[in-house]
Amino acid sequence: MLKVTGLRKTYRSGAREVEALRDLTFTVENGELVCLVGPSGCGKTTLLRCIAGLLDPSGGTISLDGQPVQGPPPGLAMVFQEYGRSLFPWMTVRDNVELPLKQKKLPAARRASLVSSALSAVGLEGTESAYPWQLSGGMQQRVAIARAVAYEPSTLLMDEPFAAVDAQTRADLEDLVRALWQRLNVTVLFITHDIDEAVYLGQRVIMLSSSPTVVQDEITVDLPASRDQLHTRADARFTELRTHVYEQIQAAKRGAQSTVDS
Amino acid sequence: MTKRLGNPVLLGLAGLAGLLLLVEALPRLGLVNDAYLPPTSRIATALFDELATAEFWRAVGDTLTGWAIGLAIAVTAGVVVGIVVGAIPVLRAATASTVEFLRPIPSVALIPLAVLLYGTDLGSVLLLVVYAAFWQVLVQVLYGVADVDPVADETARSFRFGTWARVRHVLWPTALPYVFTGVRLAASVALVLAVTAELVIGAPGLGKSIAVAQSSGAVPVMYALVAVTGLLGVAINLAARVFERRTLAWHQSVRGEIPA
Ligand SMILES: Nc1ncnc2c1ncn2[C@@H]1O[C@H](COP(=O)(O)OP(=O)(O)OP(=O)(O)O)[C@@H](O)[C@H]1O
Ligand SMILES: [Mg+2]
Numbered sequence: 028m029l030k031v032t033g034l035r036k037t038y039r040s041g042a043r044e045v046e047a048l049r050d051l052t053f054t055v056e057n058g059e060l061v062c063l064v065g066p067s068g069c070g071k072t073t074l075l076r077c078i079a080g081l082l083d084p085s086g087g088t089i090s091l092d093g094q095p096v097q098g099p100p101p102g103l104a105m106v107f108q109e110y111g112r113s114l115f116p117w118m119t120v121r122d123n124v125e126l127p128l129k130q131k132k133l134p135a136a137r138r139a140s141l142v143s144s145a146l147s148a149v150g151l152e153g154t155e156s157a158y159p160w161q162l163s164g165g166m167q168q169r170v171a172i173a174r175a176v177a178y179e180p181s182t183l184l185m186d187e188p189f190a191a192v193d194a195q196t197r198a199d200l201e202d203l204v205r206a207l208w209q210r211l212n213v214t215v216l217f218i219t220h221d222i223d224e225a226v227y228l229g230q231r232v233i234m235l236s237s238s239p240t241v242v243q244d245e246i247t248v249d250l251p252a253s254r255d256q257l258h259t260r261a262d263a264r265f266t267e268l269r270t271h272v273y274e275q276i277q278a279a280k281r282g283a284q285s286t287v288d289s
Numbered sequence: 290m291t292k293r294l295g296n297p298v299l300l301g302l303a304g305l306a307g308l309l310l311l312v313e314a315l316p317r318l319g320l321v322n323d324a325y326l327p328p329t330s331r332i333a334t335a336l337f338d339e340l341a342t343a344e345f346w347r348a349v350g351d352t353l354t355g356w357a358i359g360l361a362i363a364v365t366a367g368v369v370v371g372i373v374v375g376a377i378p379v380l381r382a383a384t385a386s387t388v389e390f391l392r393p394i395p396s397v398a399l400i401p402l403a404v405l406l407y408g409t410d411l412g413s414v415l416l417l418v419v420y421a422a423f424w425q426v427l428v429q430v431l432y433g434v435a436d437v438d439p440v441a442d443e444t445a446r447s448f449r450f451g452t453w454a455r456v457r458h459v460l461w462p463t464a465l466p467y468v469f470t471g472v473r474l475a476a477s478v479a480l481v482l483a484v485t486a487e488l489v490i491g492a493p494g495l496g497k498s499i500a501v502a503q504s505s506g507a508v509p510v511m512y513a514l515v516a517v518t519g520l521l522g523v524a525i526n527l528a529a530r531v532f533e534r535r536t537l538a539w540h541q542s543v544r545g546e547i548p549a
Binding site: 076079080081099101103104105107109112113115117126127130131178 | 438440441443444447448449450451454458459462465
C-alpha cells in the first residue's frame with residue numbers, strides 16, 4: 028500500500044521559492060489503479076518524484092508497504108513524462124529494457140525472456156536492435172513502458188505518459204496499460220491532465236487543485252472492470268463521472284482564483 | 290541546398306600545390322635567399338635522403354614515444370580527475386578557480402623546471418606534454434559530465450543503479466563525445482609540446498634533429514624535418530577524427546548530423 032500523508036514540497040533556489048505541493052494526503056491500495064488529475068504546473072511530477080524517492084519532501088511522509096520512502100524503493104518503476112530523454116540514446120532498445128534487469132542481477136536467460144515478452148506486450152517485436160532515436164515518439168513511449176514492465180515492479184508510476192502521442196495511439200496505449208495492470212497485478216499510479224483518460228483508466232480518480240496544491244476531491248469509478256474505448260466512453264455513467272471531475276477541477280481553479288483575488 | 294564551390298578535398302590539394310610551387314619559385318626567382326629558404330625540390334630531395342637513414346626513424350620513434358606516453362598519462366588523468374571532480378558539485382566549485390589559474394600557464398614556462406627535474410631525459414618531454422594535454426582533456430570531460438541529462442540520471446536512480454553503474458551507463462556515455470574532442474585536441478597539443486621540448490631541451494627526437502640540422506647548416510634537411518612534424522600532426526588529427534566518427538555513430542545521429 029502506498030500512503031502519502033501531509034506531503035509538502037517547496038523548491039528553493041536562492042531567493043526564489045516555489046510552493047509546489049502544500050498538503051497532500053491519500054492512499055493507494057495494493058493492486059489498485061488510481062489516476063491523478065490536476066492542472067499543468069500543480070505539482071504532479073513533483074509528487075511522483077517524491078514517491079519514487081528521487082526528491083526529498085519538505086514535509087510529511089510517504090510509505091510504501093509500511094516502509095518509509097527514503098531513496099528509490101525496490102520494486103518501483105517510473106515512466107517519465109520526458110520519455111525520450113529517459114531512454115539512453117547510446118543503447119539499443121533491447122539494451123535499454125535489459126539494463127535495469129542487469130542491475131537487479133537477474134540471470135541472462137530470465138532477462139532475455141522478460142525483455143522479449145515486455146516488448147511484445149507493447150507491440151514492439153522486431154525493434155530490439157534499433158536505437159531509440161530511430162523510433163517514432165509513440166514507439167519510444169512504448170519502449171519506456173516496456174522497460175518498466177519488464178522490471179516486474181509491484182508499484183508502477185506513470186507521469187502523463189501519453190501526452191505526446193496521437194489520439195489513436197493514445198487509445199491503444201490506454202488499453203495496453205489496463206491490460207498489463209490486470210495481468211500483472213501491479214499497483215498503478217497514473218498521472219494525466221486529461222479528465223476522460225483518468226475516468227476511462229482508473230478505479231479511482233484523485234483530483235488535485237491548482238497551486239497551492241491540495242487534494243481537491245476523490246471519486247471511485249464504478250464502471251465495469253472490462254472497459255473498451257467505444258462503449259465505456261458512451262456510457263451514461265462515464266459521462267456523469269467525467270462531468271463531476273470536470274466540475275471539481277473548475278471549482279479548484281475558481282478557488283485558487285478567489286485566494287489570489289482576496 | 291547550398292551551391293558547392295567545387296570539391297573541398299580537391300580545392301585543399303590545389304592550395305597545397307600552390308604553396309609548394311610558390312616555395313619552389315621564390316628562391317629560384319631570387320626573391321628570397323635560398324640559403325634561408327631552399328626551393329621545394331631541394332627540400333624534397335633532403336626529405337627522401339632522410340627517409341633512408343636510421344637516425345631519422347629513431348628520431349620519429351622517440352618523438353612518437355614521448356607523445357604517446359605523455360598523451361596516455363594526460364588522458365587517463367584528465368578523465369579520472371574530470372569525472373570525480375565533475376560528478377561531485379562541491380569539488381567542482383572548489384577547484385574551478387584553481388583550474389582557471391593553472392590552465393593558461395603555457396607549458397613552455399615549465400621548461401626550466403623540467404630540466405631541473407629530468408635533464409634531457411624523456412621525463413622532461415613527458416612533463417611538458419602531460420601538463421599541456423591534461424587541461425585539454427580535463428576541461429572537455431568537465432563539460433561532458435555537466436551535460437548529463439537529469440532525466441536520464443533520474444531514470445537510472447529510480448531503477449536503483451549504484452554509483453558505479455550510473456557512472457558507467459549514464460555519465461560515461463554522455464561524456465564520451467567530449468572525451469574524444471579532448472583527446473583530439475590533446476593529441477595535437479602533445480605533439481607540439483613533444484617537439485618543443487626536444488628542440489629547446491635537447492631530448493632526443495625530431496625537435497632535436499631540427500636543431501642539429503639548423504646548427505650544422507643543413508637548411509633543406511631542417512625544412513624537411515619541419516614538414517615531417519606537420520605531416521605527423523595532420524595524420525594524428527585525421528586518425529582521431531575517423532576513430533571518433535566510427536565510435537560515436539549514435540551521437541552524430543542524435544544530433545541530427547549525417548554520418549559520413
Ligand atoms: N527543479 C525545480 N526547481 C524549482 N521549481 C520547480 C522545479 N521543478 C518544478 N518546479 C516548480 O514546481 C511546480 C510544479 O511543477 P511540476 O513539474 O511538478 O508540475 P506538473 O503538475 O507536473 O506540471 P505538468 O502537468 O505541466 O507536467 C511548478 O511551478 C514548477 O515551476
Ligand atoms: Mg509534470
